[in-house]
Amino acid sequence: MKMIVAILRPDRLKGVEDRLKEAGFPSLTEFSVRGRGRQKGITIGDMHYEKLPKSCLLIAAKDGDVKTITGIVTDAGKTGHIGDGKIFVIDVEEAIRIRTGEQGEATL
Ligand SMILES: Nc1ncnc2c1ncn2[C@@H]1O[C@H](COP(=O)(O)OP(=O)(O)OP(=O)(O)O)[C@@H](O)[C@H]1O
Numbered sequence: 001m002k003m004i005v006a007i008l009r010p011d012r013l014k015g016v017e018d019r020l021k022e023a024g025f026p027s028l029t030e031f032s033v034r035g036r037g038r039q040k041g042i043t044i045g046d047m048h049y050e051k052l053p054k055s056c057l058l059i060a061a062k063d064g065d066v067k068t069i070t071g072i073v074t075d076a077g078k079t080g081h082i083g084d085g086k087i088f089v090i091d092v093e094e095a096i097r098i099r100t101g102e103q104g105e106a107t108l
Protein backbone atom coordinates (compact mmCIF):
# COMPACT_ATOMS: atom_id res chain seq x y z
CA MET A 1 0.00 0.00 0.00
CA LYS A 2 1.00 3.59 -0.61
CA MET A 3 -0.14 6.95 0.68
CA ILE A 4 -0.45 9.49 -2.09
CA VAL A 5 0.02 13.02 -0.76
CA ALA A 6 -1.08 15.59 -3.31
CA ILE A 7 -0.65 19.33 -2.75
CA LEU A 8 -2.93 21.17 -5.15
CA ARG A 9 -4.35 24.52 -6.11
CA PRO A 10 -7.53 24.88 -4.01
CA ASP A 11 -9.57 25.76 -7.10
CA ARG A 12 -8.56 22.44 -8.72
CA LEU A 13 -9.59 20.31 -5.76
CA LYS A 14 -13.23 19.70 -6.74
CA GLY A 15 -12.28 18.66 -10.27
CA VAL A 16 -9.63 16.25 -8.97
CA GLU A 17 -12.02 14.74 -6.41
CA ASP A 18 -14.78 14.32 -9.01
CA ARG A 19 -12.45 12.57 -11.44
CA LEU A 20 -11.17 10.23 -8.72
CA LYS A 21 -14.73 9.32 -7.72
CA GLU A 22 -15.70 8.64 -11.35
CA ALA A 23 -12.64 6.40 -11.72
CA GLY A 24 -13.60 4.29 -8.68
CA PHE A 25 -11.50 6.01 -6.01
CA PRO A 26 -14.05 7.78 -3.79
CA SER A 27 -12.16 7.56 -0.48
CA LEU A 28 -9.85 10.42 0.48
CA THR A 29 -8.94 12.95 3.14
CA GLU A 30 -8.59 16.64 2.34
CA PHE A 31 -7.31 19.55 4.37
CA SER A 32 -6.30 23.14 3.81
CA VAL A 33 -2.61 23.94 4.12
CA ARG A 34 -0.20 26.76 3.37
CA GLY A 35 3.10 26.20 1.64
CA ARG A 36 5.81 27.42 -0.65
CA GLY A 37 7.85 25.99 -3.47
CA ARG A 38 11.03 27.04 -5.17
CA GLN A 39 9.79 30.59 -5.92
CA LYS A 40 9.74 31.12 -2.11
CA GLY A 41 6.21 32.45 -2.10
CA ILE A 42 5.04 35.37 -4.18
CA THR A 43 5.61 39.14 -4.29
CA ILE A 44 2.73 41.36 -5.37
CA GLY A 45 3.66 45.05 -5.37
CA ASP A 46 5.21 45.84 -1.97
CA MET A 47 3.84 42.74 -0.30
CA HIS A 48 5.67 39.44 -0.06
CA TYR A 49 3.57 36.39 0.76
CA GLU A 50 5.86 33.79 2.29
CA LYS A 51 3.34 30.96 1.95
CA LEU A 52 0.29 30.42 -0.24
CA PRO A 53 -2.94 28.54 0.43
CA LYS A 54 -3.04 25.04 -1.04
CA SER A 55 -5.20 21.95 -0.62
CA CYS A 56 -3.67 18.68 0.52
CA LEU A 57 -5.24 15.35 -0.43
CA LEU A 58 -4.35 12.04 1.23
CA ILE A 59 -5.28 8.92 -0.71
CA ALA A 60 -4.29 5.45 0.51
CA ALA A 61 -4.06 3.07 -2.44
CA LYS A 62 -2.98 -0.37 -3.62
CA ASP A 63 0.45 -0.29 -5.24
CA GLY A 64 -1.14 -1.22 -8.58
CA ASP A 65 -3.50 1.79 -8.47
CA VAL A 66 -0.88 4.45 -7.77
CA LYS A 67 -0.11 5.26 -11.42
CA THR A 68 -3.80 5.62 -12.27
CA ILE A 69 -4.44 7.91 -9.31
CA THR A 70 -1.37 10.11 -9.78
CA GLY A 71 -2.27 10.36 -13.49
CA ILE A 72 -5.76 11.62 -12.65
CA VAL A 73 -4.45 14.08 -10.05
CA THR A 74 -1.82 15.40 -12.43
CA ASP A 75 -4.25 15.73 -15.32
CA ALA A 76 -7.06 17.39 -13.35
CA GLY A 77 -4.74 19.48 -11.15
CA LYS A 78 -2.61 21.01 -13.87
CA THR A 79 -2.88 24.57 -15.19
CA GLY A 80 0.65 24.67 -16.61
CA HIS A 81 1.60 27.67 -14.46
CA ILE A 82 4.02 27.82 -11.52
CA GLY A 83 2.44 26.71 -8.25
CA ASP A 84 0.43 23.78 -9.63
CA GLY A 85 1.67 21.65 -6.73
CA LYS A 86 3.31 18.29 -6.13
CA ILE A 87 2.58 14.67 -5.45
CA PHE A 88 4.55 12.56 -2.99
CA VAL A 89 4.10 8.76 -2.69
CA ILE A 90 4.90 7.14 0.67
CA ASP A 91 4.96 3.49 1.76
CA VAL A 92 2.13 2.50 4.13
CA GLU A 93 2.91 -0.28 6.61
CA GLU A 94 -0.59 -1.01 7.82
CA ALA A 95 -4.22 0.08 7.58
CA ILE A 96 -7.11 -0.93 9.83
CA ARG A 97 -10.84 -0.39 9.32
CA ILE A 98 -11.95 0.56 12.81
CA ARG A 99 -15.53 -0.75 12.40
CA THR A 100 -14.55 -4.31 11.46
CA GLY A 101 -10.91 -4.74 12.38
CA GLU A 102 -10.03 -5.65 8.77
CA GLN A 103 -6.42 -4.98 7.92
CA GLY A 104 -4.27 -4.23 4.90
CA GLU A 105 -5.62 -3.78 1.38
CA ALA A 106 -9.05 -5.04 2.47
CA THR A 107 -9.53 -1.65 4.15
CA LEU A 108 -9.19 0.33 0.92
N1 LIG B 1 9.86 19.97 -1.40
C1 LIG B 1 8.63 20.17 -0.90
N2 LIG B 1 8.30 19.66 0.28
C2 LIG B 1 7.06 19.84 0.81
N3 LIG B 1 6.10 20.53 0.20
C3 LIG B 1 6.39 21.06 -1.00
C4 LIG B 1 7.65 20.91 -1.61
N4 LIG B 1 7.63 21.55 -2.80
C5 LIG B 1 6.40 22.07 -2.93
N5 LIG B 1 5.66 21.78 -1.84
C6 LIG B 1 4.28 22.17 -1.61
O1 LIG B 1 3.63 22.28 -2.87
C7 LIG B 1 3.10 23.59 -3.03
C8 LIG B 1 3.20 23.99 -4.48
O2 LIG B 1 4.55 23.89 -4.88
P1 LIG B 1 4.94 24.41 -6.31
O3 LIG B 1 4.03 23.82 -7.32
O4 LIG B 1 5.04 25.91 -6.28
O5 LIG B 1 6.39 23.75 -6.45
P2 LIG B 1 7.64 24.29 -7.26
O6 LIG B 1 8.74 23.33 -7.01
O7 LIG B 1 7.88 25.73 -6.90
O8 LIG B 1 7.17 24.13 -8.77
P3 LIG B 1 6.78 25.28 -9.84
O9 LIG B 1 8.08 25.80 -10.37
O10 LIG B 1 5.95 24.58 -10.86
O11 LIG B 1 5.99 26.33 -9.08
C9 LIG B 1 3.88 24.45 -2.07
O12 LIG B 1 3.14 25.61 -1.69
C10 LIG B 1 4.12 23.51 -0.91
O13 LIG B 1 2.95 23.46 -0.12
Ligand SMILES: [Mg+2]
Binds near residue numbers: 036037038082
Ligand atom coordinates in the same frame (compact mmCIF):
# COMPACT_ATOMS: atom_id res chain seq x y z
MG1 LIG C 1 6.39 27.15 -7.22
